[in-house]
Amino acid sequence: MTTPILTLTIDGKEVSGLATETILQVARENGFSIPTLCWLEGLTSVGSCRLCMVELRGSTALHPACITLIQEGMTVTTSSERLLRYRRAIIELLFSERNHACAVCVVNGHCELQSLAQQLGLDHISFPGLYPALPVDASHSRFVMDHNRCILCTRCVRVCSEIEGAHTWDVKDRGIRSRIVADLDTPWGDSTTCTGCGKCVHVCPTGALFEKGKSVAEMFKKPPALPYLKATRAQEV
Ligand code: SF4
Ligand code: SF4
Ligand code: FES
Secondary structure, X not given: OOOOEEEEEEOOEEEEEEOOOEHXXXXXXXXXXXXXXXXOOOOOOOOOOOOOEEEEOOOOOXXXXXXXXXXXXXXXXXXXXXXXXXXXXXXXXXXXXXXXXXXXXXXXXXXXXHHHHHHOOOOOXXXXXXXXXXOEEXXXXXXXXXXXXXXXXXXXXXXXXXXXXXXXXXXXXXXXXXXXXXXXXXXXXXXXXXXXXOHHHHHOOOOOEEEOOOOHHHOOOOXXXXXHHHHHHHHHO
């Protein structure tokens, strides 16, 4: 059965896409830019960061573009004063929840959170900083996990499970107390499942996961070719 092609309007422009596509996919295919953090091409979409929120005509609620499928006749707004206000508030909350001292961060200049803050014109945080004292796990021979920089996007959890097949990472606890843990909350270096592939390090949008022994200038994140790896796996099955 062929997938129906639907027509919709994004920011006043009539576009079309497959019924199986999300607003984010169709928007990006047509040159519209919607900010994202938890979403990464090649991984399942979880819709958790809410940065990709868009407005839909006929609905007072905001909708996450990365997990909302297009519909015939939909009218989408991807940028407005209201959306900008919410997106800025999300970034501010992320900065205030943990310790994001960019000037001393190993990925200063190569961080998606920092770049988004710059794009959205954020020059101060209006929420009080919580500054929890969180651990840094340097037990792995090649990598480090700094919980102070983690924004709980779960990209590391998904890439390790869905692409590497190791499922080393998981999330423990709830809400503000949530923490990424290796195996059953053991030091990463003691993990019996981690293959040391480094995929989690390279999909991490911040300095929460980084390689040991690299200077700030070398600390580029290289998201692996996830869509390619995924397609290859599918052929092997
Ligand atoms: S290095 Fe690879 S196997 Fe180890 S936790 Fe990261 S993604 Fe999983
Ligand atoms: S360690 Fe990095 S990739 Fe994993 S949840 Fe935290 S910010 Fe996201
Ligand atoms: S990118 Fe859509 S909710 Fe995070």
